Amino acid sequence: MSVQERKQRERAQRERLIVATARELAEQQGWDAVTTRRLAERIEYSQPVLYSHFRGKREIIGAVALQGASEMAVAMRAATAAADGPRARVTALARAYLAFAERHPAVYDALFQLDGGLAYAQEDTPEPLKDAFAALLECLSEVAGDGVRPELFTETFWASLHGLATLTRAGRLPPEDTERRTELLVDRLAML
Amino acid sequence: MSVQERKQRERAQRERLIVATARELAEQQGWDAVTTRRLAERIEYSQPVLYSHFRGKREIIGAVALQGASEMAVAMRAATAAADGPRARVTALARAYLAFAERHPAVYDALFQLDGGLAYAQEDTPEPLKDAFAALLECLSEVAGDGVRPELFTETFWASLHGLATLTRAGRLPPEDTERRTELLVDRLAML
DNA sequence: CTCGCTTGTCTAGCGATGCTAGGATCGAAT
DNA sequence: ATTCGATCCTAGCATCGCTAGACAAGCGAG
Structure with a gap:
């Protein structure tokens, strides 16, 4: 054998x-x-x-996406682990997310822009994707605020980051103020 | 002649x-x-x-995008005009934005997802695009909060809406909680 | 050691894409 | 009526994702 x-x-x-x-x-x-x-x-x-x-190009994109999701989860956990206090953690998380999107645009696209044939937000969602969301959730749960489901808060925060990332990279937003926009998002969304 | x-x-x-x-x-x-x-x-x-x-397919997409931008501006102004008070206006704006993205996904893609060869956030940005942003700005200026540039606040709020719109439509976010996520965004981001 | 067969790989090709060259046709102006 | 310029279409190029079918290499059996 x-x-x-x-x-x-x-x-x-x-x-x-x-x-x-x-x-x-x-x-x-x-x-x-x-x-x-x-x-x-x-x-x-x-x-x-x-x-x-692979069945086709789509599945290849999907494979890259899964790889990227794992790396992203690692990057976010590393960033939050090195920060003290809820506020610093959330800021570090946001920065890590946007930095990943900027440094690995193709991987980010495979994950969130292109069709890799993957299931999202379901039971049969691949483990790396669930884990990447979990990494967000772990950090954001503590700042969701009273009466707000942590999952819902995480989804909303994530969507905001995603919007910043994509619009900036597509030239829809001037890149200079990225840091200030990130601060604004953290300051207002997170309940500290 | x-x-x-x-x-x-x-x-x-x-x-x-x-x-x-x-x-x-x-x-x-x-x-x-x-x-x-x-x-x-x-x-x-x-x-x-x-x-x-047209030079090519890209320019056709661009033409659809410009048309869509005008319509979107109209839709948002109509929604905000019919609302009383800053909070109701912002909520109406957010709902109108997301509704437009949901009802006209192809136009929304032409505007913010695809490459229509248009310049964004620059001097030579086509008028309809500037006007759509202006429509956002008009409503959001009054809730930007002290010490925050209205443009910056608008960009951030817009990015958040954009994230919600795209992730929801791509199946990355469960569609049920859209309304709650919108509320959360308005409640936290807008200074009322 | 040789032979047949499975397994794996490649060449060639299909329909479709965005885009373009060059000829045909039609209408306006003389 | 004839010329000439604008306008449009046929045909084709290179490239795309994907697949069928021929071919070769390497395995196990005799």
Whole structure:
């Protein structure tokens, strides 16, 4: 059986290569540049190989999104853990979120802008996505305020951050005042 | 010269037809279904005619966006005008914004999600876009709070609404609690 | 060690996309 | 009536996501 196991390992390895390459290409030149042909060429296999791993481009985007969700959760937890007091924690969370969106725009798009064929806010939502939301929830629960469901507050706060992130990156908002807008959001939304 | 004028009128008429048809098609089947071929077929002209009016698909999206911006401004002003007191006005504004996004998803996408080749938040920003922002600003200025620039507050509030709108429509947020999230946003962000 | 067969990969191609070149046609002006 | 310019369409290019079918490599059986 060792032969089959080796093949399986190699296959898994190649799948990781596909996802990593897709992500890299997307970060370098945007998701529009991630065509199945270019991707196949970069991993030095032919196009149909991609389809033996994923149903299509959509699933590749989904795979990048899941990877990104895990990283985002780690980044947010690290940021909040290093902060003292509820207010500092929320500020750190917001900054970490926006920094992630800015530093990894392609991953952020895979997560929240594009269709990766993933289920959100349901029972069958993939674990990394649930965990990323949980990371938000952990920090924001303590500032939701009385009579407000922590989940509801987290959703609202998250949506606000998402709006800032996307509008800024699309050039709809001047980037200079990002920090001030973030402060305003934290000051007003969080009950301290 | 009357002949030329007639031709010019007909040309303008056809241009409006293109924009209206593109918008209709986008609302019916999404922007992905708006291909230059389908669009050309619907207006009963050949493809290249589209390119004698617009540089490309992008500019058509832009034209729909401008139309939408004007309508959105009207809708928001109508909503705020019918409300008594600052709090009711802001609530009405938020509801009108989200309702517009929900009722005209394709137009909303053209405005804030897709690339219509338009300049935002600059001097050469088209008038309809400036006016839509102005409509937000008019209502939100009175609740920005002391020491907060009205523009900055408006941008932040707008971003929050945008986040709610997009995440809800993309299935990232359960739609049931939209109203409660809106209330939360108004209650916390606006200084009443 | 050889042979057949499964498994895996590649070449080639399909329909569709945005966009454009070049010829045909139609109408206005002389 | 004829010329000439504007207007429009046919046809085509490169590229897209995706797939069918041929081909080869490597396995287990005899």
